[in-house]
Amino acid sequence: MKLKIFHETSYSYDTPVRALVQSLRLTPSVFEGQRVSEWQISVSGGQRGAAFRDGAGDWIEGWTVRGPVEAVSVTIEGVIETRDTAGVLRGHRETVSPLVYLRPTPATKSDGAIAELAAAIEGADPLDLAHKLAAAVHEAIDYLPGATEASTSAAHALELGQGVCQDHAHVMIACARERGLPARYVSGYLHSSVDGKLQDAAHAWAEIHVGPLGWVGFDAANACCPDDRYVRLGSGYDAQDAAPVRGMAFGMGTEVLDVRVHVEEVQQ
Template sequence: MRIRIRHEIIQRLDPGTRNMAVTVRLTPRAHEGQFILRWALDLSTDCRLSPQEDAFGNLCHTFSVDGPTDRLAVIAEGEVETQDTTGFVRGTVERFPPSLFMRQTDLTEPTAAVAAFAAAIEAPAEEPLARLHALMVALHGEVAEAEGPAMGDPLGAAAALEAGRACSAGIAHVFTAAARHLGLPARHISGYLAREGDAEGEGSARHWAEAYVPKMGWIAFDPGRNLCGTEHYVRLAVGLDALGVAPLRSTGLDLEETVSALDGRAPMKAAQAQSQGQN
């Protein structure tokens, strides 16, 4: 499947801002089932992008904004060829052993409620894949997916579970927190979900989770949609939680994102913008 992606971020800065360091994670890497046909970054300011990799192997770019200015725009655009791997994630850059992804964060803290939810999963401990599927099904029924900024300021695991509604990133926090509590390495993924066929919508930025199964490897789970990864997903960045995969990190103020991720066979429509807070 060929997916066309356009992701624009416009950030409001303090008036008169003269110097600011910015890091963006908006460049996907190729792996089995995902091939980057073309990809480009464009900025509203005249500066030099410095490519680098973060600790997890994500492709990043850093640059400095030399003002004065009160606005920053970053546009990532390209095409990605994907294939269905039935959820298996292979050929990725792996800087750490799976055991690192047992580490909890402030956003995935296993509170008493999260621990109780994980303990109630009905699947044998000796069958990790079955436990993960049971966790995804249970979470899909427990926390409804709400509209909201997938790449903005999502709820932590405890807050998402208590609210019973969260965006895809908040739901992924519950999944990773519960999986780790059950002794199963899990990590947070950012990326894009393409519009399927002639369905309405422009696709979206999205978060999901990957969990490690011994002798099988990493498998993508999207509990918000109650399914494993398909060819409609484009994987962008990996981390311990949503903060670690934030597409843009700076000291700016509010930001606005516009995202389209379309089947290459579908006509491109005008994208819808959404405002959100900065992590």
């Protein structure tokens, strides 16, 4: 599938700030499931700094915007070709051991309910177990935008029984780690339709390390493994660690955030 992506993140401040420093994880991952044809990242008024590929294989760019700054936009425009690899992250080069992803974070910390949910699942092997955990998380949490916040933990989301893709991913990660499977959070895009209407959005899912097969993606929110509708950007221990845009504003202004994403399928 050939996808054209537009993603704009805009920040505005009621009082101009002195400067902004940002770390962007907005370049698609390099693996067999996707190939970039065109990709451009721009930051209004920004100066590009150091860029590097981290141990998890993600491309990170640093940007600085000198003030006074009243508004700034981070814009991504690109074209990428994707293909279905049944969720397997084949051909992705990284140096970090999968075992580091057994470490919990405040967002993915297990509790009694998560431990109970994970323990109730039986799998013939790690891959089968991961599939069944994803199905169990899908059943346990109804998709409902607005029910949770960015700071909602996996334990709280499971208690509510409602949430969005971030919550499904966090609970999936917590359950997998509870069963001894390394798990991490993945950020990216999804091109899909619901009730005949396009639903283009930034998206998130989990990856579970299942032995010789390596990392395999599981989107518990949609009860499937990532296919050619998905574009993978990067990964981390949880949503905050894998955030496509991270940064700091120097000043006292109140920040207002606006995000627009459009993913369009184009002719090959």
